[in-house]
Amino acid sequence: MDLIAHHISHRFGALEVLDDVSFTLRSGEVVAIVGPSGCGKSTLLSILGGLLQPSAGQAEWRGAPPPDSRNPLTFVFQDFALLPWCTVAENVEFPLLHANLSERERCAVVDDALRRTSLSDFRGAYPRQLSGGMRQRVGIARALGVRPAILLMDEPLSALDSQTRELLMEDFIRLLADGSMGAVYVTHNLEEAVRIADRIVVLSRRPGRIREVVTIPLSRSERGDIHAREQLLALQSDLWSLIREQAVEAEREVQHA
Amino acid sequence: MDLIAHHISHRFGALEVLDDVSFTLRSGEVVAIVGPSGCGKSTLLSILGGLLQPSAGQAEWRGAPPPDSRNPLTFVFQDFALLPWCTVAENVEFPLLHANLSERERCAVVDDALRRTSLSDFRGAYPRQLSGGMRQRVGIARALGVRPAILLMDEPLSALDSQTRELLMEDFIRLLADGSMGAVYVTHNLEEAVRIADRIVVLSRRPGRIREVVTIPLSRSERGDIHAREQLLALQSDLWSLIREQAVEAEREVQHA
Amino acid sequence: MLDRAGEQAASPPADINAEARPVAFRGAGFAPKAGRYSGWIALVLVLGLWQLAGSAGWVNPLFLPPPSAIALALWKLALSGALWNHVSASVVRIGAGWILGTMAGVAVGFAIGLSSLARGVGITFISALFPIPKIALLPLLILWLGIGEEPKIATIALGVFFSTAISVYSGVDAVPRNLIRMAQSFGVPFASIVRRVIWPGALPSILAGFRISASVALLLVVSAEMIGAQFGIGAFVLQAGNLMQTDQLLAGVVVLSLFGLAVGKLINLLETRLLHWR
Amino acid sequence: MLDRAGEQAASPPADINAEARPVAFRGAGFAPKAGRYSGWIALVLVLGLWQLAGSAGWVNPLFLPPPSAIALALWKLALSGALWNHVSASVVRIGAGWILGTMAGVAVGFAIGLSSLARGVGITFISALFPIPKIALLPLLILWLGIGEEPKIATIALGVFFSTAISVYSGVDAVPRNLIRMAQSFGVPFASIVRRVIWPGALPSILAGFRISASVALLLVVSAEMIGAQFGIGAFVLQAGNLMQTDQLLAGVVVLSLFGLAVGKLINLLETRLLHWR
Amino acid sequence: AASSEGRCQELLKAKIGVLRLSSSAPVLIAQDKGYFKEAGLEIELKFFDAAQPIAVATASGDVDFGVTAFTAGLYNLAGKGALKVIGGMSREKAGYPLIGYFASNNAHAGGLKTPKDLAGKRIAVTQTGSSFHYSLGLLADKYNFKLAEIKVLPMQSLSNAAAALKGETVDAALLPVSTARKLIDDGGARLLGWVGDETPWQLGAVFASPKALGNKPLVTKLLAALARADREYHDVILASIKDGKADINDKTRPLLEIIAKYTNLPVEQVVGNCAYIDPDGKLDVRNVANQIEWLQEQGFVDKGVGVDAIIAKEFVKAD
Numbered sequence A, B: 001m002d003l004i005a006h007h008i009s010h011r012f013g014a015l016e017v018l019d020d021v022s023f024t025l026r027s028g029e030v031v032a033i034v035g036p037s038g039c040g041k042s043t044l045l046s047i048l049g050g051l052l053q054p055s056a057g058q059a060e061w062r063g064a065p066p067p068d069s070r071n072p073l074t075f076v077f078q079d080f081a082l083l084p085w086c087t088v089a090e091n092v093e094f095p096l097l098h099a100n101l102s103e104r105e106r107c108a109v110v111d112d113a114l115r116r117t118s119l120s121d122f123r124g125a126y127p128r129q130l131s132g133g134m135r136q137r138v139g140i141a142r143a144l145g146v147r148p149a150i151l152l153m154d155e156p157l158s159a160l161d162s163q164t165r166e167l168l169m170e171d172f173i174r175l176l177a178d179g180s181m182g183a184v185y186v187t188h189n190l191e192e193a194v195r196i197a198d199r200i201v202v203l204s205r206r207p208g209r210i211r212e213v214v215t216i217p218l219s220r221s222e223r224g225d226i227h228a229r230e231q232l233l234a235l236q237s238d239l240w241s242l243i244r245e246q247a248v249e250a251e252r253e254v255q256h257a
Numbered sequence C, D: 001m002l003d004r005a006g007e008q009a010a011s012p013p014a015d016i017n018a019e020a021r022p023v024a025f026r027g028a029g030f031a032p033k034a035g036r037y038s039g040w041i042a043l044v045l046v047l048g049l050w051q052l053a054g055s056a057g058w059v060n061p062l063f064l065p066p067p068s069a070i071a072l073a074l075w076k077l078a079l080s081g082a083l084w085n086h087v088s089a090s091v092v093r094i095g096a097g098w099i100l101g102t103m104a105g106v107a108v109g110f111a112i113g114l115s116s117l118a119r120g121v122g123i124t125f126i127s128a129l130f131p132i133p134k135i136a137l138l139p140l141l142i143l144w145l146g147i148g149e150e151p152k153i154a155t156i157a158l159g160v161f162f163s164t165a166i167s168v169y170s171g172v173d174a175v176p177r178n179l180i181r182m183a184q185s186f187g188v189p190f191a192s193i194v195r196r197v198i199w200p201g202a203l204p205s206i207l208a209g210f211r212i213s214a215s216v217a218l219l220l221v222v223s224a225e226m227i228g229a230q231f232g233i234g235a236f237v238l239q240a241g242n243l244m245q246t247d248q249l250l251a252g253v254v255v256l257s258l259f260g261l262a263v264g265k266l267i268n269l270l271e272t273r274l275l276h277w278r
Numbered sequence E: 001a002a003s004s005e006g007r008c009q010e011l012l013k014a015k016i017g018v019l020r021l022s023s024s025a026p027v028l029i030a031q032d033k034g035y036f037k038e039a040g041l042e043i044e045l046k047f048f049d050a051a052q053p054i055a056v057a058t059a060s061g062d063v064d065f066g067v068t069a070f071t072a073g074l075y076n077l078a079g080k081g082a083l084k085v086i087g088g089m090s091r092e093k094a095g096y097p098l099i100g101y102f103a104s105n106n107a108h109a110g111g112l113k114t115p116k117d118l119a120g121k122r123i124a125v126t127q128t129g130s131s132f133h134y135s136l137g138l139l140a141d142k143y144n145f146k147l148a149e150i151k152v153l154p155m156q157s158l159s160n161a162a163a164a165l166k167g168e169t170v171d172a173a174l175l176p177v178s179t180a181r182k183l184i185d186d187g188g189a190r191l192l193g194w195v196g197d198e199t200p201w202q203l204g205a206v207f208a209s210p211k212a213l214g215n216k217p218l219v220t221k222l223l224a225a226l227a228r229a230d231r232e233y234h235d236v237i238l239a240s241i242k243d244g245k246a247d248i249n250d251k252t253r254p255l256l257e258i259i260a261k262y263t264n265l266p267v268e269q270v271v272g273n274c275a276y277i278d279p280d281g282k283l284d285v286r287n288v289a290n291q292i293e294w295l296q297e298q299g300f301v302d303k304g305v306g307v308d309a310i311i312a313k314e315f316v317k318a319d
């Protein structure tokens, strides 16, 4: 299943947020979206997932979603969006309730998702009893439970400590390895972007336009090598200077005007 | 003004969260706190700032706060805690309203704080109209406005893109440069910790105990040098392996039990 | 080093575009906006049907006079000038009663929402006193306050008080605790927290309470004007009921309804004004 | 490379400890818990004062009989078995009226909260019809529904309906939109979103509405039983009023109050049960 | 003989709306002593707490017959053909205290001693157009003052009116003896006189819904049973009345106990509270016509309603 951003523009009232953004996510690919705060990354993701209607253009899909997917386009939200009246387990179970699953199967799926996010000890806790990082993990566990064809992730690891992040990142990479699942991965962390993405879409400051699309020249499995490490690090700092050269000056201008 | 964690322990019901945590923050120092998700970092910060009463031990301070400080111990919250019914400017103004300031002075302070966080264009926007990163910046602007003696920051840059983060980090470093302001800096980003902190307190998995206190052997101003870069990078990866060797195995055990 | 894929990779190839289907929009609904006219249209429809039923003789006009008869009664009343007397007398009572009841209700509601002692005592007393029928208490009110304006205003104020207090305290309960902690962390004084955090946070619930209490005030004007009132919409309605003049009775009811509509619109306005941040 | 400062740096040096002051606790308050007894103690105090005022002859016992007289009247009533007849007749009416009114109110409240058309029509009609006084309509209710149980139940149901509908729809309005978007993003069907997201999100407000509507139902039993009721607390209160048997009148009122207290406790229980996630 | 006949025949069913007041005594007696049954009727009593709803319920057909006081509302309903009067019931009559004029203590001290002094005072009644209001009108005619000189305050309920009197917020009030007794015993008000002594008039009536009127045997049997009870009530209780109080003796006790049972009052209170009822159930038609005219003058009854239109002549025994 491919996902296509087709000349998407969006404005909130008078505020132009996205300007003619187009790209294609091929089946099993991971596209990272990076760009300055407030440039429209979350907005773009909402449009791609059908939660927002763009002012112009549209999101499209092509091909068939995998038959076992319970929700082809699945979000991991930036603000987690947990149901405060549901326990951790119930939150993860929530999207499965209307799927065609037996009680038993559902439990198994929930258990699996919680184990993968190290939340098994907190099955019965309510969101208000969780730390920020734990909430984020609940959001990820919920998304994993529905076997998405494409994951739409909005800074899914931002509130996590480096260890947990490392572990979840490895999990993501393992999940994505067989090529059945694609992802749009919004992040502000270039290291993450370089590690996980096939391509990186760099957005400009608001209104977000595509500045660059950077293809990572290594397959994800190759990136674990010690050789590759160097290359990735270089890629990352190149990307950083690219972003920097484009935006920092402009930002500074505004900031110290 | 020094801030002292004096044998602090805390439990939520049956859940032991902090276990005998002690350290001292000397005037003008920055202490970073790192540790796995859910280990009690936010809880510790709440206790230090007087928002939570620990089950045992206590937070103490020593010396006098600077005379021009409007709120010696000031938080930057992990969940931002913005008033949804106030615009960006009003949110920043909020803690200043009961300070002894003229309308004019207050405006100047707000303007300055907004400019430093590149939010001047969004003075009149409501929180729901902001992106995640912008909300976080409002929280930072609000904290800067009160001229804290000690900033208690809970992952203050987690939702920001690398550019903005870079800029705000530089701002923080500049603010901290004259030694009048100290900070407790909770982060999951070792790079940040190494760049900004004088000491790094490494907490273990829940119940959070102090595993290590690592002192950074360079002054903050020296860390900008190209020489120092290397050294810091090394420090960072040392730290990472330290955390890793301590916790990852245990985590893995639980996770794939 | 960077492999800049540039424009051609950024836009989808045109040839496979044919089979692409738009992503279904899933974010629709759950944000109802009241149409400007739908309410009025429905109202007119119902009135039309009612008139038809009356004219066609489907219902006994004694049981349910048609709108035309009610309008006529209202018109006569307006011409005679009595309408104005009745309305002005009642408006003063309703206004004064509502304001008093609301002030007391908001104060008690905040107290219950903020203090443990007030909560224990307040909820018990509200539970015990709210269900006391005002009609049963009228003799006591007359005895204590006479038959002037005081007992009439007190009746309305009493009715308004309870439901306002309940709405307010449940609104206070619903204010997110993290915002209060934030304010405390900045050393904001208690009064300021109440005014700038708890009040706006509870406002949605308080306004919903006002919607209820305004209607209750209108409703209670009839009970209030049982107390020896010579003028007033309530007194007029009571007299019409006693004399079985159903057209006049309904004319009085229509006046109360019109007030209700006006107050409803006012609260809509307040909501869009004060809760625009939602 | 790492300079492990270890234990001695981790704990503060003991010698400067002397001048350290604890950080003031700023997070207190704003979480009132109703004490178990404060309400009852206050109630007993008020009753005691009232009894004292009666015994000391400060108030005329004809108009405000002391609690002892009311208790006696209640006791006699209970002994004669009439209390049971009255209470059981009223409980059926109150229960049926409350359930009907609540069901309709919840349904209409959800419709208003979810659909634009229902919102426009619903709010207009509620604003227009809520302020219609039930007492004024009694003659018409008798004409339409007779003098059986129907008009009595209808009176109560009508009173309950409006305030429930308002509480419910403002509760629905307050459900965070991001949770609804989340549910939509998982393709959760409409009915499920309503049941699993909107219902629990609106529940705090709905329960506050129940607190109001339960009291309203108790309150309206007097108006309802103006319609040719042979038994019932309301009928009993009305007759006692006509005969100036104020002790009996207040005994009836006390029964309503006790019901109110019971219902209040029940809703407290429901709140702690259903809203424990807050 | 009547009973054996009743057993073979189907009993005619009907509902009567009544107040829990002694003014309905004959209905209560007839029901309790089985006179209705003996007349071939199966009667169900429906109790109300005010006169008006009985008239409305009769108009709507929820009860077939009503027994209560005349009110403006009743005349308005009757004028629209929704019910008709078929017989007389309680009357204001000298020597039978029913409704009294009561003065507040302050007004009494200030010179309000007799009903004649009521001119120019503030007087509480239950409702505009009620029997109390009419009584005041009659009083005004008798003592040649204008009703407009009195400030008539409708209090909607007896307890409200009593409270206004006790609270000294009105000078006087018209109250039934059942309501006023406690007030008087308590020293809360002063009795000025009884309406029956000043201006006797036809207070109450029996009326029927149009549907019941169509059933002639039903109406006839009902009136016959009522007449039997009227007679007994008159001969046993009313005959024993001295100083406005019935005697409690072996003869009166059974009837008094029936009344006490239905009105929820102790026998000791029932005795001072006995309305006069004509032994033959006659109706003072002339007074009814007068009532209607008076109410029309006040604007309480629609013009064009005549006494002939509201009385079922074939059943009414005129006085």
Ligand SMILES: Nc1ncnc2c1ncn2[C@@H]1O[C@H](COP(=O)(O)OP(=O)(O)OP(=O)(O)O)[C@@H](O)[C@H]1O
Pocket (backbone or CB within 6 Å): A125, A128, A129, A130, A131, A132, A133, A134, A159, A160, A161, B012, B015, B017, B036, B037, B038, B039, B040, B041, B042, B043, B044, B078, B188, B206
């Ligand atoms: N109000 C509460 N009630 C019960 N348990 C709580 C509460 N607040 C936090 N906890 C528990 O305390 C532990 C520590 O939470 P805390 O928020 O301090 O973690 P943290 O170190 O800040 O984690 P993160 O990096 O994910 O933000 C968690 O296991 C959490 O479940």
Ligand SMILES: Nc1ncnc2c1ncn2[C@@H]1O[C@H](COP(=O)(O)OP(=O)(O)OP(=O)(O)O)[C@@H](O)[C@H]1O
Pocket (backbone or CB within 6 Å): A012, A015, A017, A036, A037, A038, A039, A040, A041, A042, A043, A044, A078, A206, B125, B128, B129, B130, B131, B132, B133, B134, B159, B160, B161
């Ligand atoms: N509901 C809304 N109404 C009005 N403006 C909005 C709304 N939502 C977002 N915006 C504006 O749109 C712009 C883009 O927001 P968006 O959330 O997409 O940014 P983002 O790229 O995700 O930023 P971040 O990295 O900080 O999360 C921002 O300037 C924001 O103020």
Ligand SMILES: [Mg+2]
Pocket (backbone or CB within 6 Å): A041, A042, A043, A078, A154, B131, B132, B133
């Ligand atoms: Mg975003």
Ligand SMILES: [Mg+2]
Pocket (backbone or CB within 6 Å): A131, A132, A133, B041, B042, B043, B078, B154
């Ligand atoms: Mg935290």
